[in-house]
Amino acid sequence: MNVFESSIIITLQNNIFSGLFVGQNLLTLKEVDSTNNFLKNLLSNSKPLPEGTVIMAETQFAGRGQQNNKWHAEPGKNLTFSVLLKPSFLAIADQFDLTRAISLGVYDALYPLLGDQLKIKWPNDIYYGDKKLGGMLIENLLQGNQLKSAIIGIGLNINQENFPDGAGNATSIKQILQKDYDLQAILADICNNIEAYYLNLKAGKTDLIRNTYLTRLYGFNEIKRFKVSEVEFEGKIIGVKENGLLVINQNNKESTYNLKEIKFLNN
Numbered sequence: 001m002n003v004f005e006s007s008i009i010i011t012l013q014n015n016i017f018s019g020l021f022v023g024q025n026l027l028t029l030k031e032v033d034s035t036n037n038f039l040k041n042l043l044s045n046s047k048p049l050p051e052g053t054v055i056m057a058e059t060q061f062a063g064r065g066q067q068n069n070k071w072h073a074e075p076g077k078n079l080t081f082s083v084l085l086k087p088s089f090l091a092i093a094d095q096f097d098l099t100r101a102i103s104l105g106v107y108d109a110l111y112p113l114l115g116d117q118l119k120i121k122w123p124n125d126i127y128y129g130d131k132k133l134g135g136m137l138i139e140n141l142l143q144g145n146q147l148k149s150a151i152i153g154i155g156l157n158i159n160q161e162n163f164p165d166g167a168g169n170a171t172s173i174k175q176i177l178q179k180d181y182d183l184q185a186i187l188a189d190i191c192n193n194i195e196a197y198y199l200n201l202k203a204g205k206t207d208l209i210r211n212t213y214l215t216r217l218y219g220f221n222e223i224k225r226f227k228v229s230e231v232e233f234e235g236k237i238i239g240v241k242e243n244g245l246l247v248i249n250q251n252n253k254e255s256t257y258n259l260k261e262i263k264f265l266n267n
């Protein structure tokens with residue numbers, strides 16, 4: 001099936017995006033399996049797509065989350081979109097800096113609405129207090145030792161009022177602030193902020209990005225419960241390695257973990 005047959009395109013216009021490129025080429029789909037899949041297919045099947053292209057969907061019927069989880073979002077009420085970036089300036093070893101930059105962009109866009117309870121939960125979840133507002137699925141396409149392109153899929157719960165029992169600790173801006181928000185306006189703010197951090201990354205301001213990421217990190221320097229290989233323990237997040245591994249201090253011993261190894265408990 002051709003990528004265009006799987007979805008109805010309802011708009012190709014953009015006028016509230018004030019950045020240089022992120023969101024300037026915006027495609028809004030009525031329905032699609034996953035905006036990440038759609039963007040990936042578009043990349044491989046069509047002429048070169050401009051960096052900053054955004055695919056947004058009203059409904060995703062097979063949204064994908066991290067670690068092979070599904071991403072559920074009530075149709076028309078939430079943000080589900082993917083951004084195309086071409087970070088060929090970034091070495092593969094530094095690809096977690098892109099995760100940091102994107103997380104910070106989303107954070108800064110939402111901070112004026114949500115304030116200090118907003119956090120980035122390692123590696124790239126967006127949290128309000130102990131609840132999950134959204135997350136991202138970043139799929140990097142490599143060429144040699146460099147990143148050719150990155151498909152940044154972002155899901156954020158905006159106007160959804162209720163979540164199924166299985167949705168765990170999900171929340172939405174509507175649940176928090178009791179108000180409905182304009183999805184495109186929030187999308188535009190996110191795109192503008194992502195662009196600003198991405199340009200900082202491109203300009204080599206890696207220390208700024210790494211340090212700022214830590215200041216926004218959920219549970220940083222706080223005692224939290226974790227589980228590794230079925231063993232539960234208390235520890236403190238004391239850092240994140242250049243390559244993105246989480247650094248935890250447990251009884252004055254430092255250990256590093258990847259996402260598959262460690263589970264946060266109580267949230």
Ligand code: BTN
Nearest residue numbers: 034063064065066081135153155
């Ligand atoms: C997670 O927290 O597990 C990541 C969720 C990422 C969901 C977004 S929604 C838009 C894009 N398309 C997908 O299929 N997934 C991402």
